[in-house]
Amino acid sequence: MNLSTESENQLTPSRIMETGLAFFASKTLLTAVKLGVFTALSGNQSRSGNELQKALGLHERGVYDFLDALVSLGFLNREGLLETAKYSNAPETELFLDKNKPSYIGGFIEMANDRLYRFWADLDLALLTGKPQNEIKSTGHSMFEELYSEPARLKQFMNAMSGISTGNFVALAQKFDFSAYSSLCDVGGAAAVLAVEVAKQHSNISCISADLPQVEPIAKEYIAARGMTDRVKTANLDFFTDEFPKADVITMGMILHDWDLPNKMMLIKKAYNALPQGGAFIVVEALIDDERRENTFGLMMSLNMLIEFGVAFDYTGADFARWTKEAGFRKVEVIPLAGPSSAAVAYK
Known part of the structure; x- marks a missing residue:
């Protein structure tokens, strides 16, 4: 058995791709902070995608992709799906990314x-x-x-x-x-x-x-x-x-x-x-x-x-x-x- 070949067959490029495209996730978070997403959800309140779209002045095209990406990244919580969804802050974004709190970073x-x-x-x-x-x-x-x-x-x-x-x-x-x-x-x-x-x-x-x-x-x-x-x-x-x-x-x-x-x-x-x-x-x-x-x-x-x-x-x-x-x-x-x-x- 060629152990080197077996080891190579087990390798995947997933970590390379994840790191190479890490700026996708980075820019999504940076933009959420700039737009005030987490402050709009301060106090552990839940809001729909439509409510957040209006509050933040977003175009309808990207609203759910943007918010659900933040859910996938662990920065927002969500109950429901698309038009029925309610979004809220994850514990760390509620504490550290709400401009109303002294813990804001x-x-x-x-x-x-x-x-x-x-x-x-x-x-x-x-x-x-x-x-x-x-x-x-x-x-x-x-x-x-x-x-x-x-x-x-x-x-x-x-x-x-x-x-x-x-x-x-x-x-x-x-x-x-x-x-x-x-x-x-x-x-x-x-x-x-x-x-x-x-x-x-x-x-x-x-x-x-x-x-x-x-x-x-x-x-x-x-x-x-x-x-x-x-x-x-x-x-x-x-x-x-x-x-x-x-x-x-x-x-x-x-x-x-x-x-x-x-x-x-x-x-x-x-x-x-x-x-x-x-x-x-x-x-x-x-x-x-x-x-x-x-x-x-x-x-x-x-x-x-x-x-x-x-x-x-x-x-x-x-x-x-x-x-x-x-x-x-x-x-x-x-x-x-x-x-x-x-x-x-x-x-x-």
Whole structure:
């Protein structure tokens, strides 16, 4: 018996086809979030296809194909069929994709639809040239220049970052031992989500969220909405030109992966200089596993950094340990957070 031939006969191309056409499913979900399907079904209500068509302004041709595809993907529930059907949210879409809930993570999905989906069509060009494939191709301006030039676009980006990061920041506040510290500065703090979560769970910590001046109104709005104005402050910071505020803990949420290695090392050194002996530098990222085999999301995020910035890249815990020890930190640990993300902690 030829075992090789038998093994080949058992192989099917189904996984290749499923992955190759995964953008069908991706775009279906992205579109559902953009159109507000899950928000239209908020509160576990059931609505017919005709009701959803009218509520969302859809053409009649695609209504049932669209809604039933979401059922097949597990994002909607359904009772009945076609005209007799009633649709409702699945538990995860009810919790995470209803805009009326604080647990909404759709900001990142909206940004993926409006920006990243189109840029990823040019992944081949990014791999061939090593150059970014985002707005810079048409405008000559970098991603951050484009984002920060328009308040509405900046707020969408901040909401997207908040949506994808909140679970990680809650997990960090729960899993890291903050008892020995009294102050925290979140560098590149965006909407101040990390600072708010730490302050909520640790009364011993005074928190500062530091970012560019354009971001401060967004952060202050978020802080006030959560009743944390007395516990969390904001500061203006350009981390390329300014030294970091002194604090017992310096954090960075999805910041370090935005840059090339020289800039990564510059930021690490600034964090080291801002900390006291015994202080902690914490980065929250989709850390790639050290063997670079398992954290697919982390590897894909690194490709996204190629598309966005060209020279930027994600990294492993071992990479972080090597860089921070070179900067003078004495030890490093990695704390798993939510999903594919982790906190890498370097102690001075």
